[in-house]
Amino acid sequence: MKALVAVKRVVDYNVKVRVKTDGSDVDIGNVKMSMNPFDEIAVEEAVRLKEAGKLAEIVAVSLGGKKCEETLRTALAMGADRAVHVETDEKLEPLAVAKLLKAVAEKEQPQLLLLGKQAIDDDANQTAQMLAALLNAPQGTFASKVELGEKEVSIKREIDGGEETLALKLPAVISADLRLNEPRFVKLPNIMAAKKKPLGKTTPAELGVDIAPRLNVVKVAEPKARQAGVKLADVAELVEKLKNEAKVI
Numbered sequence: 001m002k003a004l005v006a007v008k009r010v011v012d013y014n015v016k017v018r019v020k021t022d023g024s025d026v027d028i029g030n031v032k033m034s035m036n037p038f039d040e041i042a043v044e045e046a047v048r049l050k051e052a053g054k055l056a057e058i059v060a061v062s063l064g065g066k067k068c069e070e071t072l073r074t075a076l077a078m079g080a081d082r083a084v085h086v087e088t089d090e091k092l093e094p095l096a097v098a099k100l101l102k103a104v105a106e107k108e109q110p111q112l113l114l115l116g117k118q119a120i121d122d123d124a125n126q127t128a129q130m131l132a133a134l135l136n137a138p139q140g141t142f143a144s145k146v147e148l149g150e151k152e153v154s155i156k157r158e159i160d161g162g163e164e165t166l167a168l169k170l171p172a173v174i175s176a177d178l179r180l181n182e183p184r185f186v187k188l189p190n191i192m193a194a195k196k197k198p199l200g201k202t203t204p205a206e207l208g209v210d211i212a213p214r215l216n217v218v219k220v221a222e223p224k225a226r227q228a229g230v231k232l233a234d235v236a237e238l239v240e241k242l243k244n245e246a247k248v249i
């Protein structure tokens with residue numbers, strides 16, 4: 001059984017992003033980039049399934065500029081067998097990503113399609129859902145447990161007030177929640193070995209996918225700076241302020 005895992009190159013989660021001076025976008029010049037954390041979890045899950053003998057092959061896919069190769073090498077170092085880079089310098093919206101992943105899936109014919117629940121740059125949380133719709137495949141989003149069978153995959157997902165268990169017919173699309181697992185630390189020998197693993201290249205044009213943007217970003221702005229707090233002497237002062245200044249009691 002084969003799994004396709006989508007890995008996006010995003011600004012590292014430790015970086016405090018800045019907005020470009022013209023307000024057109026976030027400034028990613030000279031900023032540390034990494035694999036989207038939820039995609040790391042998706043790769044880890046695929047590797048664990050392979051180690052458990054449930055998967056035969058893991059193919060990592062990334063869409064974007066030349067440097068996505070680094071993200072794919074990380075996925076290969078974690079345990080993916082092969083990588084596919086859909087190279088483009090155009091900005092990709094979730095719909096374009098979903099269409100490209102569908103085109104790759106049609107070639108690769110995976111039983112399992114694993115994605116992150118959201119990319120921490122656009123926070124869209126749309127791609128897995130759109131991909132499932134385009135493939136007409138069942139979807140299990142925000143998976144916090146995955147059990148892979150021969151014809152079905154069962155997932156647990158958190159919902160309001162509890163947990164839901166879904167059984168999905170394969171092939172299925174799953175998006176990884178934070179709780180699913182804790183990704184492994186990649187060791188140097190694995191990083192070296194990953195350099196020799198196959199990394200195939202294609203383009204949106206080769207896949208016959210129209211990636212023209214459908215959305216127009218009007219403005220990107222920093223959140224308003226918060227006012228500094230004050231330290232109060234006692235509860236009486238707090239009550240006085242809540243009554244007379246904030247007027248909430």
Ligand code: AMP
Pocket residue numbers: 006007008009036038039061062063064092094097114115116117118119120122123124125126127128
């Ligand atoms: P989003 O819908 O943008 O929040 O992204 C959800 C998931 O879709 C991510 O966690 C990735 O698994 C996948 N994804 C989105 N964009 C890309 C990309 N450019 N390359 C590879 N995977 C992507």
